[in-house]
Amino acid sequence: MQPISYTRATDAAEAVAAFADAGEGARYIAGGTTLFDLMKLNVELPGHLVDVSGLTGSDRIDTSGETLVFGAGVRMADIAEDPTIREDYPLLAESLWKAASQQLRNMASVGGNLLQRTRCPYFRGGAGGVYPCNKREPGSGCPAIGGIDRGQAVLGISDACNAVSPGDWPVALTALDASVRVLGPDGERTIPIAEFFLLPGETPDREFALRPGELILDIQVPKTPMGRASTYHKVRDRESYAFALASAAVALQLDGDRVTDVRIALGGVATRPWRATEAERVLTGATPDRETALEAARAAMADATPGQHNAFKIDLAVQTVADAVAIAVERSA
Template sequence: MIPFTYSRAGDVGQALALASATGAKFLGGGTNLVDLMRETIERPTALVDVTGVANMIEEREDGGLMIGAGVKNSALAAHPAVRTRYPVLSRAILAGASAQIRNMATVGGNLLQRTRCTYFYDNEGSRCNKRAPGQGCDAIGGFNRIHAILGASDACVATHPSDMCVALAALDAVVHISGAGGYRSVILTDFHRLPGTRPDIETVLNPGELITAVELPASPIAARSSYRKVRDRASYAFALVSVAAALEIDGGIVKDVRLALGGVAHKPWRAVKAEALMRGGPANAEAFRAAANAELADAKPLNNNGFKIELAARTITAVLSGLAGAEA
């Protein structure tokens, strides 16, 4: 057993003070961190429990939401304002994990969950640059059916596992962070990093910094939104491809659109090329498919996951067509 200390924080200031020791980790629901500790992939010297910190959902006067990092996933999915104003987020959360895990998992922990790449979890028999930088990546030449087709590098082809973060990427969410150096905010699409040469550095968080909240800006387009997850099993499986989308149409023309993909990259993938092509164009399946193809033109499949390109294109087209009331 690897020894560690445990303490419980009552507020943000106390949490930051308790986590100032080298090797400390913040503990939310523990649904990912505890698993990684069991596998000796994570080896914190101290755990700072922050489940009692920032666990409220605040409705803003402008219609936006401020979601505390300690809010449980199940509570967020069930919140009336989320279900009515941001249905894509509620659906994404309910597509993830199991009811028991959603009852434990927190918003902040969801943002920080690590890849489910089997080579990353194989601490004894596989090389993994995410686990040990410079070691190599056995997934590139191995069985890589679930791995990335966009934004990968020669160092890592792992995918980000979150459903919730894909919806947040489409909703222009903002992550609020506190640390010894003060407070800052980061757009969610900039919060997670692509692997480059250092896939072990997964976010822009500095050591000792704590996610305190996620802000959803007021967004009329978000009320017409949806999430679709394509996976091997009907439940408790990670996405092969997922799509979060919101659509605003005026007279058969796309006035505005939001589109993000999961299961295809090291981070939630905001489909900015596809969005740009669709705005001002016809709201039909042909246009949606053309935009999807443009977004996926730079995809670099591995030997087992080339099917993801067509799967992603079809899923994008189907979700947007459904929102448009068109036939997929």
Template sequence: MKPINYARATDVTSAIATVSADPTRAFLAGGTTEIDLLRQGVVAPSGLVDINDLPLKQIENLADGGLRIGALARMSEVAEAPSVVEQFPMISQALVLGASAQLRHMASMGGNMLQRVRCSYFRNLSSPCNKREPGSGCAAMDGFNRGHAILGTSEQCIATHPSDVAVALIALDAIIHVDGPNGERAIAIDDFFLLPGVTPHHEHPLEHGELIVAIEVPALPMARQSLYIKIRDRSSYEFALVSVAVAIELDGNIIRDVRLAVGGIATKPWRARRAEQILLGASAEQTNFARAAHEELSAAVPRQFNAFKVELAERSIVRALETISTMGGKA
């Protein structure tokens, strides 16, 4: 790892100014991903601006029943916050299942939104990767792609988005608040994560020097009985083969509202909007769950080693819907 400059920021304005002044500088929060990439030579910033002293650690209940989470709040703090556990259990569950206890104590919520893909070809400098070196190709296309995406892919990239909590947040229509050289702005979370298309190296709409300052979760009464499930190769810390975040509101046995998102199978946290449309107004029964899941996966583009994810995802969606329905689904 080559030597880099290090600075410690004490306020948001100076942090943004320091990073903005040099296109090769970057922010440093928990560092649970960034330091690994530095050691591997995947990224090579000229300097890091440590933002851990910034006042962005709050977990705030909003007057309308929503939640505002500071970008530097640690995953463990958010997972254990009573307001999160009570009002948005899918967020708490996704955070606990998303990393080991040691990582949860270090990793920040803003950093989680910006974590890079875990594709082995992205991290192997001898392999072509369009995310790491645009135009070089994608080794995963014809390589060992068991863990790769089947939704939202392109001919340029099939890397799976690694975040667990982002799946829950996209189901809840969270909003990412950022600050930067041109001021503050709010970005809907579904717009924050970009599909690879022909520019897989552009993963977010952030300009250089823009900093995530908070994540806002709108009020959603039915989220009190929400659920996050994760299917993985081993029960200890591991990335998802498939994960599902779901909240449902029932009127008797009729689905009046539903939020559904899937992880582990797409190039971004995947809001299952096709499935949601089928489920709205339908009865909460296995045949409808299976039909909605099958329709959502109809756009899948499986590769040689990850074709099993189609059926696994369908079964996981059905399982999550059946589980949440038995909880009552009442807001």
């Protein structure tokens, strides 16, 4: 049995200092729904845990200013059930209540949810030498390329990795141009959500833009009138407790029957939450009927590269985006 030491911090500065003192092998833990899972699979083997579940102010939800602010320690369920969020930003609420069981939503923090790692079976099932994996052991190989790839990504892949980004909440945040405020040994900084998640390239083991020891403080979302006309539409193998095969976060604004502004992000099909700027360009200034929505969605998937078993995801994503646009249009009325 591997020994693990433990520190419970009361504020962010104390947590960062405890992490630095522990050195290599330290991990932050809040709800634990991701880290404990990976520890049981021997994917993560931390030597020291810094408990940040009780940090002062980390459970804050602030909807009063020009920016929505969610403390990193806020539970998924708290945002999913917040009346203001459900009314004014349904895509945020939907991305959380469609993400997991109620038990998990009651435990998992929204900061930890950003750091959820892939469900690739070779990554999660290969610890102990069963399968190589470039995410676990850089340079060891990727058996998912040319292997069982039904659930793998078709956008943003590289010769080193095609693991799909698993989150729902990050997709909604990507559509709304959120940012992530962090604190580390070198001080505080803010990372745009578009830069927070890294493409695999030749270094798929580096998934996030966090520097060693950095702790997520909060997530900030600019307020927008598009929030009310929004949705997070998710297609999966079963209706609940399943990860997306394809999903779309859509928020838009209409002037009459024309789209004046729109934000679209995709999940379930890419190696990171995928902003569909090509689809946004097609829709902006257009009437968002079914054919135009399908045209926009096809533009979003134009660069998709399917493997042996996941080509179906391309058309599935097209239909999912078009359906999400229709839902957002209906909510704009």
